[in-house]
Amino acid sequence: MKQSILDKYSVPVPRYTSYPPANFFSPSYTAEQHRRAVIESNSREPSHISVYIHLPFCFQMCYYCGCNAFLLTDKSTAAKYVEAVKKEMQLIFPMLSKNRKVSQIHYGGGTPTTYSVTVLKEINDLVFSEFDCIKDPEIAIECHPGYMSEEYWATLPEIGFNRISIGVQDFNREVLKASHRKPSRLEIGEIIAGLHKQKVSVNLDFIYGLPLQTEASFAETIQKAISLQPERIVTFSYAHVPWVNPLQQKLEKTGLPTVTEKEKLFNSASGLLHEAGYRSIGLDHFVLPEDELYKAFREKTLHRNFQGYCTRRTTGQVYAFGVTGISQLAASYSQNTKDIPTYISQIEKKELAVLKGYALNPEEQITRAVISSLMCNNYVSWQEIAASFQTTPEKVKAILHYDEKKIHELEEDGLIDRDEEEIRVRPEATPFVRNVAASLDKLMLHTDKQFSKPM
Structure with missing residues (x-):
């Protein structure tokens, strides 16, 4: 171009x-409006339920992150927080019709895997105890491979997860170091092989536009990713929004690629992925031809929510739990408070922790x-x-x-x-x-x- x-x-x-967009949401949108919208959602399409769980803590803060994340400094607060998440679910679930089915569960963050698999199982079981699922629902979690043991990876499928997103970001250790990102504890190839044995689909997530990335170095990263044959490879464009996350200013000191350099990074990666048989989906996804996302794209029925791209089969109205979680209903959005102590306090009082929202x-x-x-x-x-x-x-x-x-x-x-x-x-x-x-x-x-x- x-x-x-x-x-x-x-x-x-x-x-x-x-x-x-979320920055148009209004603080005048109330918890009572959200309650009424949740009840109304039972008679709206899509009828399926999509559950989003926001676990915001991280062991280390990556400089590029634009997510709503918090450094894990107090394990007691993290424990109180996850109990509040379960209590919030118990406030919302009785409002939903038991005739509806769960089509999607997604854990985002932060780093959801700061919590033990025991905690994750408790949350999954809470959902499963309240609702039936469609056949082959998508139950996904975003994972930071820098801290996870072989046992942790092996246990995730046992407690219900069938799609794993691994946040690699780059295989180049110098790029990761400049971005304050810890590299994977285990070999990514070993992780994928183990998950595939347990019939789990894998996303590998990468970011282009980080300091020290070159066309050659990022091509090397993508070639390695291709050799591992995950079902999906995602190449997110780094979004420089230092007014959202001031830590991003640290990347400016190392230096960020220009627009032209970023385009070269993307085009090189895209070319390699297409040559290897992957197909483009949306802005940044590349999938194998047999992936249901590609079929939906060819049929012009691909859908998207805050969890990412999905098919009409797994599409549901989104009910979000945890700080900053955004519920995405048929005719409205509702976002929870961004403050953890406020969130815990309101939920313990059996109040919805709505900060703002929007009725369309x-x-x-x-x-x-x-x-x-x-x-x-x-x-x-x-x-x-x-x-x-x-x-x-x-x-x-x-x-x-x-x-x-x-x-x-x-x-x-x-x-x-x-x-x-x-x-x-x-x-x-x-x-x-x-x-x-x-x-x-x-x-x-x-x-x-x-x-x-x-x-």
Whole structure:
């Protein structure tokens, strides 16, 4: 892609893990509104239940992290916290219909594996005791391999986990050292082989755009990843948001790759993965051809929530537990408090720990569907969106910020192909799909919100 185009579109835009983005959530959204939304969700689609558990503690803080994470300094607080998470689940679960089934459980952080497998089993068992699951639900956990023993890895499948995301980030130890990230305690190949024997699917997660990464060094990392044959390889673009995590300023001292250098890192990795038979999914995922995500992508039915990409089979309304957890219901979002003592205190008083949220009006629900289609499937059909909301393509475009001049500009710059029926993001422009989505978003017309750059 031309340098002028890279520079033009390397501007802050939302990541669109939700619509509206989380920084539009309002503190005026109350716990009572969330309670009513949870009850209402029983009669809305999707009918399946997706459970998200946020375990925020880390043994060591990585400088690049943009997540809601806290250094583990007090084990007693961590113990009180996880008890509060279980109590919060016991507040919400009675509001949900027992006819609904769990399709997805996801543990994020922080580092969920700061807790023992005994604790994780207790949480899983709490979910299983309340609801039936669909056939082959996705039960996933994000793992930091720097601290996990062979026994820990072997026990995860025994307590229900069938998808493991391993946060490698880079195989180059100098890159990890500059990012304050501990390398894996065991050989990643040995870990994957053990998990595969137990019929567990594996994601290997990497970040491009870190200090000291070069096109050659990152290619070496990706080649090693390919040789290990995980089901999915994820290449996240490092999001430099020091106003969210001041620790990221430490990376500036070592030096960050330029936009051009980041594009080379991504293109090199993408080329190697495609040559090895992996297929592109969404912004940053590469999967084997038999993966159900690829089938969904080919059928233009790929979905996405705060846990990441998923299929319609495993899609559910998301009920989140723990600090900063975001519940993602049919017509609303609700985010928990970010303060651990406040969270524990409110839950112990049997109060929902809602900090802020957002109720979507009918027009915003249509906008969300358009942006979700672009972000997941690199495509939007005006007729399909219109039909799903019982309206017309003309009314859908009127709800959006549909500017014919801007759409033509995106086409001329090589980001999209389009006709009267649809917009298609070109494969080489996938890293800039966020820009395409933002161009249709009325909320982006006059906003002072801060976002990361796509590259």
